[in-house]
Amino acid sequence: MTTIAAEGAPSYISAGYTLRSWLTTRDHKRIALLYGVSILFFFLVAAAAAAMIRLELLTPAGDLVDDDTYNKLFTVHGVVMVWFFLIPSIPSTFGNFLIPLMIGAKDVAFPRLNLASWYIYTLGGLFVVVTLIAGGVDTGWTFYTPYTTMFSNSHVILAVTGVFIVGFSSIFTGLNFIVTVHQMRAPGMTWFRLPLFVWAHYATSLVMVLATPVLAMTLALIAIERLLGVGIFDPALGGDPLLFQHLFWFYSHPAVYIMILPAMGVVSEVITCFSRKPVFGYQFMVYSLLAIAAVGFMVWGHHMFVSGQSMYAGMVFSLLSFLVAIPSAIKVFNWTATLYKGSVRFDAPMLYALGFIGLFMMGGITGIWLAALAADVHLTDTYFVVAHFHYIMVGGAVMAFFSALHFWWPKVTGRLYPDGWARAGAIVMFVGFNLTFFPQYIAGYLGMPRRYHVYPPEFQVLNVLSSGGAVVLGVGYLLPLLYLWWSLRRGRLAGANPWGATGLEWQTPSPPPTYNFASAPRVEGPPYAYQAGGTDGR
Amino acid sequence: MNELQQADAVPAKAPPTGRYWLMWLVLLALQLVNLGSSYLPLGAFNVVVNVGISIVKALLVMAVFMHLSSASPVMRLAAGVGFFFLAVLIGLSLGDYMTRP
Numbered sequence: 001m002t003t004i005a006a007e008g009a010p011s012y013i014s015a016g017y018t019l020r021s022w023l024t025t026r027d028h029k030r031i032a033l034l035y036g037v038s039i040l041f042f043f044l045v046a047a048a049a050a051a052m053i054r055l056e057l058l059t060p061a062g063d064l065v066d067d068d069t070y071n072k073l074f075t076v077h078g079v080v081m082v083w084f085f086l087i088p089s090i091p092s093t094f095g096n097f098l099i100p101l102m103i104g105a106k107d108v109a110f111p112r113l114n115l116a117s118w119y120i121y122t123l124g125g126l127f128v129v130v131t132l133i134a135g136g137v138d139t140g141w142t143f144y145t146p147y148t149t150m151f152s153n154s155h156v157i158l159a160v161t162g163v164f165i166v167g168f169s170s171i172f173t174g175l176n177f178i179v180t181v182h183q184m185r186a187p188g189m190t191w192f193r194l195p196l197f198v199w200a201h202y203a204t205s206l207v208m209v210l211a212t213p214v215l216a217m218t219l220a221l222i223a224i225e226r227l228l229g230v231g232i233f234d235p236a237l238g239g240d241p242l243l244f245q246h247l248f249w250f251y252s253h254p255a256v257y258i259m260i261l262p263a264m265g266v267v268s269e270v271i272t273c274f275s276r277k278p279v280f281g282y283q284f285m286v287y288s289l290l291a292i293a294a295v296g297f298m299v300w301g302h303h304m305f306v307s308g309q310s311m312y313a314g315m316v317f318s319l320l321s322f323l324v325a326i327p328s329a330i331k332v333f334n335w336t337a338t339l340y341k342g343s344v345r346f347d348a349p350m351l352y353a354l355g356f357i358g359l360f361m362m363g364g365i366t367g368i369w370l371a372a373l374a375a376d377v378h379l380t381d382t383y384f385v386v387a388h389f390h391y392i393m394v395g396g397a398v399m400a401f402f403s404a405l406h407f408w409w410p411k412v413t414g415r416l417y418p419d420g421w422a423r424a425g426a427i428v429m430f431v432g433f434n435l436t437f438f439p440q441y442i443a444g445y446l447g448m449p450r451r452y453h454v455y456p457p458e459f460q461v462l463n464v465l466s467s468g469g470a471v472v473l474g475v476g477y478l479l480p481l482l483y484l485w486w487s488l489r490r491g492r493l494a495g496a497n498p499w500g501a502t503g504l505e506w507q508t509p510s511p512p513p514t515y516n517f518a519s520a521p522r523v524e525g526p527p528y529a530y531q532a533g534g535t536d537g538r
Numbered sequence: 539m540n541e542l543q544q545a546d547a548v549p550a551k552a553p554p555t556g557r558y559w560l561m562w563l564v565l566l567a568l569q570l571v572n573l574g575s576s577y578l579p580l581g582a583f584n585v586v587v588n589v590g591i592s593i594v595k596a597l598l599v600m601a602v603f604m605h606l607s608s609a610s611p612v613m614r615l616a617a618g619v620g621f622f623f624l625a626v627l628i629g630l631s632l633g634d635y636m637t638r639p
């Protein structure tokens with residue numbers, strides 16, 4: 001495949017080496033790397049909290065940290081993982097880097113807004129760091145009222161302010177992507193020629209723009225009640241605590257789709273590339289992405305089945321939650337059908353993507369159990385729920401993040417990583433993940449409640465398994481850090497298209513030049529023009 | 539080609555301000571109708587009438603002050619989607635509050 005850019009055009013990395021050139025850049029690719037470094041930092045912070053939690057849970061007694069500290073540990077783990085890693089993870093790094101490349105544009109529609117979103121993210125992150133230094137927050141990541149507004153003696157306002165601020169960075173990113181996809185597509189790049197990665201980010205952006213303002217408003221109401229004593233959520237002041245849960249979950253359920261839709265986009269690209277076949281049912285894939293984004297807004301009440309919500313509303317929310325399973329299942333079936341009779345290769349990105357499908361399915365199907373009213377009465381607030389959403393968020397979104405990292409690493413850095421190590425890393429991560437979280441399904445089903453660090457001794461075996469798995473999982477996360485770091489200097493040069501993939505991002509040098517393409521590309525056919533069994537250019 | 543294509547930039551001509559003043563008067567008039575209707579003994583239909591008038595006012599604000607009457611279909615769709623999901627938030631929440639035992 002020929003490259004469009006002129007020989008010798010300087011890459012986006014060699015455009016400037018000073019700190020200033022990075023901190024004032026408007027290049028979407030450099031901003032993606034700024035985000036990458038920032039979310040890695042917060043991932044490590046939240047992972048450290050998780051490590052402390054798993055260490056504490058090795059024994060049934062509360063012998064490592066006291067009750068308050070334990071509450072603060074799982075709160076910081078949740079707050080930081082959700083808002084400072086998972087929500088921005090794929091969109092603001094790979095989305096930022098790839099969307100303009102994939103649609104044949106020079107940059108996103110609003111490059112300054114793009115940089116501003118990173119600064120806002122950083123400011124929000126600063127508040128969280130200050131919260132931690134000041135002594136932490138103990139409310140759980142859900143900030144449930146009236147505990148948050150009336151009773152907690154920890155740094156609620158600081159933490160809530162940080163989350164409030166970081167929300168705007170995701171609104172800006174979403175807005176930018178929507179306008180970019182509408183306005184910046186190359187000639188011939190019609191809507192139904194867009195790669196599914198772009199469609200997935202388009203759907204994600206809609207959710208970001210529509211849901212995040214509700215979160216901002218809800219957090220502001222917490223501040224108003226806590227600081228000014230205005231009765232909104234606290235029954236003692238005439239408020240309604242369920243109002244908080246309605247508003248909070250109106251954002252926080254769709255937030256799961258902010259994490260999982262981009263992951264689905266990544267997996268679609270990887271599965272089709274390593275099966276050498278076009279994605280099965282492209283249009284159905286597009287419609288199911290949009291359906292998940294839309295219907296995902298109408299299911300939030302499944303978090304409130306046992307919290308005093310009307311049982312009639314519970315029935316409606318239960319039914320609507322079942323409905324979301326349909327487009328999700330369509331996607332899983334279509335990925336499977338894409339594999340069928342393909343020339344499947346098991347390179348590292350593919351191993352991560354296949355891991356995603358299995359783990360996402362486990363998480364999704366247990367989600368259906370939890371959406372069933374009667375089963376949820378038994379399972380609410382147990383480790384079953386913890387296992388369920390970690391299968392979606394870690395097994396799903398994080399596996400896909402690593403799939404993307406391995407698939408586009410040669411494009412981002414221009415270097416190849418050692419293949420054997422990468423495959424081993426994928427397998428270690430998959431095994432470690434299951435060993436960590438599968439025992440939690442069982443513990444939860446048997447009745448172990450979440451958010452306690454003292455538990456009955458009969459659960460110890462399962463918890464030891466889980467903590468041991470966390471060590472394996474930790475190795476699975478550290479391995480890629482090491483060999484990817486190594487590859488930056490020692491890795492073989494990748495060339496423009498090491499996987500023989502279709503898509504405009506592979507038709508420009510690796511790493512791409514500052515304005516992506518030497519001349520504006522023209523798109524002449526549908527995406528994913530792979531031919532199974534044929535020559536694949538490798 | 540510059541970084542931002544100009545397709546959806548600001549409309550060349552802003553509508554004359556007279557239209558805004560007129561709309562303001564219409565909104566005030568509807569406000570008075572709203573007030574007056576509350577004195578009519580309509581029973582449950584007082585609420586229906588008042589909410590109906592409020593919806594008309596909201597639509598006028600969207601059409602005139604938010605320029606949606608002269609906006610492109612995509613812009614109208616974007617605004618419509620925003621209001622739709624706000625309606626979902628309020629509607630499904632009310633579905634809880636109004637059916638509690």
Ligand SMILES: [Cu+2]
Pocket residue numbers: 252253256299300302303
């Ligand atoms: Cu949910």
